[in-house]
Amino acid sequence: MYPEDSRERWFRGQGHWSGVPAEQWGDWRWQMRNRITRLEELEERMELTPEEREGCLFARSKLSLAITPYFFNLMNLEDPGCPIRRQIVPRSEEMQVSPEELLDPVGEESSMGVDGLVHRYPDRCLFLVTNVCAAYCRYCTRSRLVSNAQGYDFHPNFENALKYIEEHTEIRDVLLSGGDPLLLSDKKLDFLLGRLRAIKHVEFIRIGSRIPVFMPQRVTPELQDIFRKHGPVWMSIHVNHPRECTEELYEATEKLTMAGVPLGNQSVLLKGVNDDVDTMTSLVHRLLMMRVRPYYLYQCDLITGSRHLRADVSKGIEIIKALRGHSTGYAVPQFVIDAPGGGGKIPINPEYVTEMNENEIVMRNFEGKEFRYPLQDGNLLAPVGEGLPQQEEVLV
Numbered sequence: 001m002y003p004e005d006s007r008e009r010w011f012r013g014q015g016h017w018s019g020v021p022a023e024q025w026g027d028w029r030w031q032m033r034n035r036i037t038r039l040e041e042l043e044e045r046m047e048l049t050p051e052e053r054e055g056c057l058f059a060r061s062k063l064s065l066a067i068t069p070y071f072f073n074l075m076n077l078e079d080p081g082c083p084i085r086r087q088i089v090p091r092s093e094e095m096q097v098s099p100e101e102l103l104d105p106v107g108e109e110s111s112m113g114v115d116g117l118v119h120r121y122p123d124r125c126l127f128l129v130t131n132v133c134a135a136y137c138r139y140c141t142r143s144r145l146v147s148n149a150q151g152y153d154f155h156p157n158f159e160n161a162l163k164y165i166e167e168h169t170e171i172r173d174v175l176l177s178g179g180d181p182l183l184l185s186d187k188k189l190d191f192l193l194g195r196l197r198a199i200k201h202v203e204f205i206r207i208g209s210r211i212p213v214f215m216p217q218r219v220t221p222e223l224q225d226i227f228r229k230h231g232p233v234w235m236s237i238h239v240n241h242p243r244e245c246t247e248e249l250y251e252a253t254e255k256l257t258m259a260g261v262p263l264g265n266q267s268v269l270l271k272g273v274n275d276d277v278d279t280m281t282s283l284v285h286r287l288l289m290m291r292v293r294p295y296y297l298y299q300c301d302l303i304t305g306s307r308h309l310r311a312d313v314s315k316g317i318e319i320i321k322a323l324r325g326h327s328t329g330y331a332v333p334q335f336v337i338d339a340p341g342g343g344g345k346i347p348i349n350p351e352y353v354t355e356m357n358e359n360e361i362v363m364r365n366f367e368g369k370e371f372r373y374p375l376q377d378g379n380l381l382a383p384v385g386e387g388l389p390q391q392e393e394v395l396v
């Protein structure tokens with residue numbers, strides 16, 4: 001069990017910034033202004049390993065370094081293997097590009113309807129509204145464009161993208177992402193959601209954001225008003241480790257929920273961060289306590305310089321297997337691989353169906369016990385071996 005996994009011990013406080021007035025600490029603009037973005041600033045606050053130091057120098061031309069004061073507090077400064085630190089502090093391994101790695105690992109560029117709008121699935125599109133994030137995850141799928149460190153020069157044109165959505169009446173579902181849409185000003189977000197709401201065929205609006213995790217102070221009463229005005233707006237947040245579930249994040253998710261925003265979570269399976277059953281179990285339980293439904297567990301995309309963070313696919317399967325049946329189905333995310341080259345998200349499941357023929361389907365439950373279900377008329381649900389199953393054995 002992860003040592004900090006306790007219902008009583010959720011981090012709260014200003015930590016290394018305890019001298020800052022609470023009003024400033026609670027202001028998201030202060031958090032943005034005081035981000036750590038340079039090697040010198042990081043070294044003033046912590047001792048870096050030689051690999052981290054080299055990684056920070058390389059970050060300028062790969063994916064910028066940025067850490068909010070709030071998120072910095074979650075790192076263990078004594079431990080280079082700290083799961084928070086591994087996600088956010090650059091390392092020299094990012095400079096090593098393996099043969100299987102790609103700049104655009106899930107093939108978004110080939111599905112762009114107009115610049116910044118990915119239209120891969122028939123009824124939905126991905127609208128990239130900014131290149132900026134509050135902090136930069138070292139495994140980011142869009143590191144080619146977020147932070148503009150690689151010279152991609154991404155400048156979204158809202159009008160072009162909105163026109164495309166207006167003209168494509170088959171689009172009923174729009175996902176705002178980036179970069180992080182919650183870094184848009186209230187005025188811009190209000191405008192964008194208002195325009196999307198006015199398009200008759202757009203039924204479903206979603207936002208992908210890690211802001212509640214990096215900077216929960218952004219969830220203000222004004223932001224709540226925007227979501228109430230244009231709702232329902234669904235949101236996927238991005239929590240990878242139970243230590244990220246702080247009291248501040250709890251309050252932010254509560255405020256979002258009270259503003260009518262249904263919340264899901266997308267985690268990325270990362271080596272040394274969350275690639276073990278105990279950590280993920282602790283995470284999904286905490287998420288449910290915060291009203292957040294674990295939605296996806298992603299196999300890390302084949303982004304350049306990510307080999308040191310990519311966990312084995314077998315770890316993901318092992319985690320899902322351990323969760324299924326041992327926790328409520330609400331706690332079990334769908335493990336997926338976003339297929340390289342643009343194949344979309346493909347579910348990766350432990351094998352529960354062992355056989356299927358014209359008469360029956362043969363299945364194993366979470367304990368490995370085998371059951372049969374008839375495929376022809378009839379109501380027989382006959383277990384193999386151990387007598388008739390009780391209802392609670394099959395419906396968890």
Ligand code: SF4
Binds near residue numbers: 132137141142178209
């Ligand atoms: S918050 Fe999302 S878009 Fe931004 S760096 Fe992290 S993974 Fe990439």
